[in-house]
Amino acid sequence: MFRMYRPFVFILCAALLILSGCASSQVRLRYVPEKDLPVVQVQHTDAIGLVQFADKRSSKILGVDKGKELTPVSNVAAWVTRGVENELVRHGASVEYVLSTQQIKKFPVRVTGTIAELRIVPLSVGKYRGELTLTIAVNDGLPTTYKSTVEKQGVPYTNIIEPLLAELLQEAINPAIPVIFAAK
DSSP states (O other), rough: OOOHHHHHEEEHHHHHHHHHHHTTTTOOOOOOOOOOOOOSOOOOOEEEEOOEEEEESSSSEEEETEEEEEEEEOOOHHHHHHHHHHHHHHHEEEEEEEEGGGGTTTTTTEEEEEEEEEEEEEEEEEEEEEEEEEEEETTOOEEEEEEEEEEEOOOTTSOHHHHHHHHHHHHHHTHHHHHHHHOO
């Protein structure tokens, strides 16, 4: 009786192996947990309009690891913008996230930005470097460029890339937060 199911079991196992190989190249975009961030010393009460960042990267993949393209599961522009929004709210601001600059004209502080680069470079087994370059403009002023580079090493075959990306984003947006609040 088991012989009848043998081809079915073989096909099922092959399908699972194929799917597990594909899934490893998908990267979830996460944030540093709030409990791991430093305590905010000064709370702000500013009303800020935040436009979703424009993704100006030349390649939409994050990099190549072991012959597989690392592709984000979700929208990189929304991930970066939500990261900025989370940090502004953590500092006490009232933030409205919109998709168009026309929707933020009424706010005293208006923030726009672009993502120029986001990539992951494998350095060795279990060691990666992430690079992120953003430009952020406040109140239609000249944009300021923020860059971050983070290297992370961990146990091979564990998920090192997702925490690396979270830390990379936090490193890039931290210096922008005081600049945004100073532009009242």
